[in-house]
Amino acid sequence: MANIKDIADLAEVSVATVSNVLNNRGRVGEETRQKILKIIEEIDYKPNRVAKSLKMNKTHTIGVIVEDLSVFNAPEIIDGINEFAEENDYSILLTNLRLYKKYGNQFPDVDTCREMVMPLFHQLLSNQVEGIIYIGIHLRNVNGLLPDSSTPVVYTYCDTSDESDISINYDDYKASFDATSYLINKGYQEVALISGLINSESAHARFNGYCNALMSNGLQFNPNYVKTGDWEYESGYKMAMDLLKGEQRPSAILAMNDLMAGGVIKAASELNIHVPDELAIFGFDNREVSSYYTPKLSTVSLPLHDMGEISIKTLIDVIDGKTIKTKKRKLLCELIERDSS
Amino acid sequence: MANIKDIADLAEVSVATVSNVLNNRGRVGEETRQKILKIIEEIDYKPNRVAKSLKMNKTHTIGVIVEDLSVFNAPEIIDGINEFAEENDYSILLTNLRLYKKYGNQFPDVDTCREMVMPLFHQLLSNQVEGIIYIGIHLRNVNGLLPDSSTPVVYTYCDTSDESDISINYDDYKASFDATSYLINKGYQEVALISGLINSESAHARFNGYCNALMSNGLQFNPNYVKTGDWEYESGYKMAMDLLKGEQRPSAILAMNDLMAGGVIKAASELNIHVPDELAIFGFDNREVSSYYTPKLSTVSLPLHDMGEISIKTLIDVIDGKTIKTKKRKLLCELIERDSS
DNA sequence: CTGAAAGCGCTTACAG
DNA sequence: CTGAAAGCGCTTACAG
Structure with a gap:
């Protein structure tokens, strides 16, 4: 894969200048800009996000932990997350606990769950996700499941008893x-x-x-x-x-x-x-x-898609340093009238 | 977040040595190793995978493009992908085309699809995924959908007419x-x-x-x-x-x-x-x-879970340079006998 | 308007 | 057995 240095060499400029045109910053002469843009186009250059992430200390990546992807509520929630992520140029790292597959409706206690979550959680942190969305498959208190960390978390389709944790659910x-x-x-x-x-x-x-x-x-x-x-x-x-x-x-x-x-x-x-x-x-x-x-x-x-969308929206607000007024949100459901009533 | 330098300072050794014990390589004295391990434990240090990826030129990350996450076949396939990924310490970057949501059963032609896929594809490449799994929601020929690239691709629940493309389907x-x-x-x-x-x-x-x-x-x-x-x-x-x-x-x-x-x-x-x-x-x-x-x-x-599992397994084989004997695999289905027959 | 240089957090030959 | 140094591909003050 070509890198920024290759572009700089081809355009006979410095990498700093290439970086500037890539990010639309700094003053770059129009002629130089066009020349660089042309070369980027020609060799179909894609900036390496990994390098950028390292330098910027920002990955633009959100981690999702879903308790079970195969349970009916999960795909719609993630769909909402995905849609918003794509519009805002975030990437989604998906991990799946497979809780229902392993235990059915017999939910293990929080301690057992925590042991299962741990490796996924660490994997996400290692990947420097900027925030985590935790999707439950059952409305319940998951307090203590995730260890304390400076990475912000939003819970959806579950909640914690901690007033300072953010959750998005339905009413x-x-x-x-x-x-x-x-x-x-x-x-x-x-x-x-x-x-x-x-x-x-x-x-x-x-x-x-x-x-x-x-x-x-x-x-x-x-x-x-x-x-x-x-x-x-x-x-x-x-x-x-x-x-x-x-x-x-x-x-x-x-x-x-x-x-x-x-x-x-x-x-x-x-x-x-x-x-x-x-x-x-x-x-x-x-x-x-x-x-x-x-x-x-x-x-x-159930407003599943919206729960996903608002979860990631809220999470990104937290990441951006905004203060969240309502920590525990409950979205409205809709009645669907069909033939049985 | 603490980094390897912090560990090195605390242990009064060089970062090289810390790196060596983290990766179980090189000769490190038992005493030094224990000392470093203890510190890592104490401050709960997690290596920065982004930095490692950059240096190693390997992200251990697979990109998944699903045509529609909400369609019944997708979650099970991804479940299979996830399970194998977790066991083998790969991360999954998930993107969702939302094709069914947008078009229902009226599938757009390949050109329209390609325009929709492009940004997702580039996002994945930018993130330096080592391979891509493309999950269709309908068995059909998606030839020409994804641009040529050196990143290996496995198609599942769809196929291309190109003999050299790898696909995993059912019989x-x-x-x-x-x-x-x-x-x-x-x-x-x-x-x-x-x-x-x-x-x-x-x-x-x-x-x-x-x-x-x-x-x-x-x-x-x-x-x-x-x-x-x-x-x-x-x-x-x-x-x-x-x-x-x-x-x-x-x-x-x-x-x-x-x-x-x-x-x-x-x-x-x-x-x-x-x-x-x-x-x-x-x-x-x-x-x-x-x-x-x-x-x-x-x-x-339908063997959905297996399709996911074998897709990622095959993809990783390709990444590891192994040669794939059967490019087009068809897994067997199972008859489920219930009360209607 | 443009470039040289430092640095993000790692790994890895290589030297001692 | 251990460490100094280079380098992965970017960005960003800063100097010119």
Whole structure:
């Protein structure tokens, strides 16, 4: 590969001058500039970023640690990161913990996670990334996972209990509140809820949103209308069977994710309950599968792309020394109305 | 950040010696080594890879260009790349063309694509990646997309017509042959096929596999049993309606992807045709959605993870100067038997 | 307007 | 066994 010295020799100028025209700085005579530009064009010269990074002590590179790239939320978030990075000429160094692949839903504790993260974290620091985005696959507290370091970190799809850490998430409470309100306003007064595992922060927030929406609409909370599943399709099916065969059959079921909502659809179908005439079903997450159920599932769309975009935008602000007013941001979700409600 | 000079000063040795113990080379007295190691440990020193890369003219970094990260095949392939990269201490620079997001299924021609790829390609070269993996989202000929350069490239989930280019793909023909044979051996003699758009190489290969499987099993090819859809759910539904309402109702339908197979399931359900007793349905791709249909869809699993792993493995072999015997590799798919067959 | 020189943090023959 | 010095490809005050 040609280097700046080669260009200088060909143009019969110094490397300083070549550097100046490459970076549009300093005064360079128009004739000299054109001559250099022509040569650069001719031999298709590409400046060596590694050398530049070393000299400038700036790599224009962001490290991404994703807990599992194969989980549905990760690609969209990274897509958002990529888009912004490309527009602003940042590069992305991607590392993947493969947590779900290794452990499934049985998350290891923070200490085990930390041991797995360590080598990736060090690799990124060695590569002199200017900041790190940590993408969780489950909303939870990952406090203490990453060691202290002067490299700024933004957490997304997870958070830490440290007030000074920056995180970008979505508003679970409001999404659940809105979905429940939507169902009520559509005329479904008996709204049941199929929750995910209750050790999850999401499940808490969504439960609260559900309850408050009932209250705001003057409806009574009915404990018989709340069932707890384990986020999987089968549990949605079972819980729906319980609900739909019970005495007070609900007219709508809000499931805390699209998988369990799929189980609800199956249960309704087997019981010959017409959706949405006799039963409205609402999911959560807007996973790809939700639009392939029959009927197509109404659901809550997560702002994944925006989470990625705002994560990197915020991170670059920190790198640039700006002060971040809101350390914990929660973006809004969107209701997607399809055929099940 | 501390540098090698700081370590040298603290240990009262030269930077050369520190470098030697860091890299386990040269003779260093045991005492000196321990002393240096201790200091490195204490101040948690991390060598600056950027400086090392510049000096060594080796970055240990691979560039990945993915046509669209959000399309179902990409994350698994990258997962395979990541796993191997981590084990072998390579870093991954990820860039994303976002082709599907921008154009959907209406792929732009190679010239348009090239213009989009150019900046990403140059960014990677500037960063001195040692090789590039190009991940397509559709099996097709991408000849001429990437400019000539001395940086080695491996194509996966796509190919070029240039015999000297390296590509890693899967064996569409054999997968289709096997799926068809499987259905026949299960006792389904009248196997229909719902094809994707015929301008696709995959569709051709899968069609040939289907035909040859019929022949090998002594069955006659029946043109009425072949319908052409557009890869989408709705087209699967329509084609299935045609087939199932026709005079000679098939006893099995092989759809060229899981989306169209979903449409087949819906059609069968509406016509009250029992799956799999009266009709077997087989899909292709093993997308997440396939295991959430009712009944769960039997399908062909693509070796995505392996494609990623073998892509980077092959690429690193090229970088290391080894000669690659097979330039065009096709990995085997696996049949996933679920409830629809 | 242009260039000589120092320096970013490493590695590596080479000398002692 | 250890160190001085050159050099990887850039940028940037500074001098002229």
